[in-house]
Amino acid sequence: MNASLDILPLSSWINTDGKPLVIAGPCSAETEEQMVESAVQIKNEGYAHVIRAGVWKPRTRPGSFEGMGEAALPWLQTVKKETGMPVAIEVANPNHIELALKYGVDILWVGARTTVNPFNVQELADALKGVDVPLLVKNPVNPDLQLWIGALERFNRAGVKKLGAIHRGFSNAQENKFRNSPMWPIAIELKTLFPQLPIIGDPSHMAGKRALLFELTQRAMDLNYDGLIIESHRDPDKAWSDAAQQLTPVALGEMLHELHVRKKSYGDEYQTQLEIIREKLDHLDRELLETLAARMSLVEKIAEYKRDNNVSAYQVDRFREILNTRAEWGNSLNLFPNLVDELFKLVHMESIRKQTEVMNQVSA
């Protein structure tokens, strides 16, 4: 894909002493007292760099608490005064941006339900022209990487260089363990395309419940995310929104303490050892591809034979047999069953594509 983003590194706009950025705070700003008390407790735990709060809440259905709106913004000024920490809120329209800037909000984020709509995103981007404020863009609710990239591009083209992405997971069509499925490969692909783009994990919205927070947070660290945005409330069970997924500031501190924060690399000796193993991997990958290419030429041979005899490309019985035997072989080699299953489904799809191409070739 031909795309590029001209962005500044995270460390140029916030100092985290080389640690992952931690943005913590209540789902919603409910009262000034709740906001300040939650923020002071978070500050006292010593792990967070930024206090978050929801001021305007996009809710699935009307009637639930939709945020305190502008009234909550002076409370965030009090939070800044009491803690000395920067504050971050979600914005969904140009008016939100204007108010956030008027009240000195330090970092903005765009929610998943906004990222999904390019008209909306463009309006926000236009409102941010000439404004020097860091902006984090949540993934769209649907698993569409292009839409996520499109939103990042719109902001970047409007001149937003202090830019990052928040991975909050994707809406589930069916019952799922997670409130929003992480679908990690989508975020990995984003990072692969834009290595300089900071990625912040949002385990709270992926999890939907406290019990799942740790595994998601650890996974984000294992994938070398640049930071975390986590909901924390002085009294989570009494929270006006997202009660089940919020942690007390102390519980959040305990959870972060348990976390293994991974490094990107580790010294010369480590690097030398790694290079030796990577060389072996290069060799094996090359062999893997040569084997695949040899397999494809046999598949092509079958295609010609099938074409001459007018036989269909797809052979269900043979494909089922392939899946079963390869699953057994994989099992005996200690390979993860999904890997073997998906690999052969992918290889088979390519066989079908190639065979239909060969079989439908108009002869010269």
Ligand SMILES: O=C(O)C(=O)C[C@]1(C(=O)O)C=C[C@@H](O)C=C1
């Ligand atoms: O065995 C065949 O008939 C093939 O064409 C090969 C192959 C394969 O890739 O292994 C491809 C398509 C069929 O559906 C089944 C198997």
